[in-house]
Every structure is written in C-alpha cells, then in structure tokens.
Amino acid sequence: MSRVRVLVGTKKGAFILTSDGQRRDWKVDGPHFAGWEIYHMKGSPLDPDRIYASQTSSWFGQIIQRSDDGGRTWNPPGTRPEDLVGPGGMPKGVSNQFVYDGTPGTHQWYDGTQHPWEFKRIWHLEPSLTDRDTVYAGAEDAALFLSKDGATSWTELSGLRQVKPGLWSPGAGGMGLHTIIIDPKNPRRIFIAISAAGAFRTDDGGATWRPINKGLKSNYELPDPDAEVGHCVHRIALHPSRPDVLFMQKHWDVMRSDNAGGHWTEVSGDLPCDFGFPIDVHAHEPDTIYVVPITSDSLHYPPEGKLRVYRSRTGGGEWEPLTKGLPQQDCYVNVYRDAMAVDSLDPCGVYFGTTGGQVYGSADGGDSWRPIVRDLPAVLSVEVQMLP
Secondary structure, eight states: EEEEEEEEEETTTEEEEOTTTTTOSEEEEEEETSSSSSEEEOSSSSOOEEEEEEEETTEEEEEEEEEEEEEESSTTOOGGGOOOOOOOBBBOOOOTEEEEEESOOEEESSSSSSEEEEEEEEEEEEESSTTTOOOEEEEEEEEEEESSSSSOEEEOGGGGSSGGGGGGGOOOOOOOOEEEEEEEOTTTOOEEEEEEEEEEESSTTTTSSSEEEEOOOOOTTTTTTTTTSOEEEEEEETTTTTEEEEEEEESSSSSEEESSTTTTTEEOTTOOOEEEEEEEEOOOOOTTTTEEEEEEOOOOOGGGOOOOOOEEESSSSEEEEOOOTOSSOOOOOOOOOBBBEOOOOOSSEEEEOOOOEEEEEESSTTSSEEEOOOOOEEEEEEEEEEOO
C-alpha cells in the first residue's frame, strides 16, 4: 500500500508528515528553514524524492528551495551552500533570477531589461504532471513564471499580465497568484486564479490567456455586474477525471463551472456562510467537494466558534457539516486557501491546517477527524505527495 507525505508550510518553517497507508501513526519532521515563512511546498507527482518550497523573508528576500531526497537536504537550484551567505553570515535573498534589492519587502525579477519588476513573494509552486523538471510559480504582485530545469532558471509567462492589468487590484492579503491547475488531460491548458483579478485560462501553454469569470457577481467590490476581471477568487479546484468541471471558493459564494470556466453558477446552497478560502475535491468521487466556511470577510473564524468542514456529495447545493473529532466550541482559527489537500488512497484522506497550528487529517473522506500534529506555527499551506 502506498505511503502518504503531507507537506506543511507555516509562518516559521516547513514540516513534513509521513505515514503508511493506514494513516494512523505519523512521523513529524521539521522545522526545515526554521523562522522563515514557507508560503507553499509541493512535491513532484513524477518523482517522490523531489519537493519544492517557497522560502520567504520580508527582509532577506525570496528563495526557491528544492530537495531531491524527500526533504532530507535542501539547496536552491543552481547554487552552492556558500553562495547563500551574505555579510555577517546572514542569508542572501537570491535564488535564480528572484533577487532581493536591498529594500525590505521587495524583490526583483531580472529579465534582461534595465527595468526589473518588483514583487513580494512566491505564493504557489506547481510541478508539471508530465515533465520532472518543469515547474510553475505564482507571484505577488500577480505574475506567472515557468522553469524547465528544476527551478534553476525562470521565464515569465508575460502574456497573462497583458489581460486588462489596469483592472486588477490587491485583495486583503495582497495581489497574489495563488492557484495553478494543469489540466491532466491536456497539459497546455492551465487554469490560474488571482486575488483580486479573477480566474484565467490558457489553451496554448501560457502564451495567451483569457479571463473566465462570467457568472461571478462581486457587488461589493465591482460596480459593473458583468465585469470580466477584478473578482476576488480565493481558490479553484477540479477532479482529474473531469477537468472541464471546476469548483470555486470566491470571496463570497461557492461556484461551479461545467464548461472549463466559460460560465459559473452559484452552488452555496445551504451552507451556514459562503465565505471561506479553501476548496477541494474527493479523489474518487468527482461530485464530492469540501469547503471550510468562516464567519465573514471581517471575522476570519468559524461560525459560532465551531470548526466544521462542509461536504457536498452532489457537486454543490446540498451540504453536510463534518464535525466528528473537530472542536465544536471556542474555536477561532482560520484555514487559508492553500491549506487543504486530499490523498489518492481508498478511502480518500482529507487534510487541512489552521492558523492555530493544528493539522487535521481524515482517513475516511471526512467522516471523522483527528489532529496529526498540534502547536505548529500558523499553517499557510498543506499539500499531499503520494509515496511508493
């Protein structure tokens, strides 16, 4: 039976949780990069030994880390350990062409021009489904980068930033490109989401893009009810067997598209609140989806202080609260957009992390939960990597 590796990025380091197929006993390894913000970690679906991590500091800059031995050792691709040490033994904010320019909180992208573009951090890393050394990176301010050599060098897919960029604006957490989904049946088709610009799709590997936001309503943020861009999308998800069916957790509203984002329909149904951040799909049931509602856009904690994952087995509309093993009183944590993931075992495992430092796991599709680990720093991301 396959093993499971859960990759956890936190505000103060990275943690790697490993278990066998029973998912009862977990080994906790970490912190890696202690004290650094690890905004996202993700493992290659083609190589169980390869993991990428976005290591960020508001002072020292952005580093893309890569491990080729399952997280035992790390090195920014294309560098030697001594290359990462600056004056006074402090880390240099350099990885590839992502460069700290000496100003706290800013980084630069050098593309050969005399006018480098500044950004803050890499929000999301997405390894290719078909090529071991290809990986995508989503940045804040929003842009998409591509590496074809295992993150040793990067190229911006600049066509994305040509799609009505003057109408993009930061969400409360910044203007981050936080979601990258590669169509498993057509790797040249990629979906991305930006807060607050909306969802976009390319059908030619990233050369050209178009907004896919029809049907979204953002009455509080946008005066134009039919605006093509400017929507605050928190997360999108799909099932590999049905890449034309997309699910979205928006700033408000849970949405569904049955035509690859051509049009969206609200499926919030009987949720107690349709504001939240993560959304994910069961590994074997394409119409089973999970969300974690929070009270509102100003009150980032569960309704009534009860931590509940909600599951729909009908592709939205009808929802059931999943509470067994989760705190049902005095719970005021949040779950960020990249902090939920599923494994591919049967029964399907579901995992999520909280701002209170708990990582919860369910080995039965959400029917029951238990904490895998407690008291970590605030969890920013949770991803699953399947191991032989």
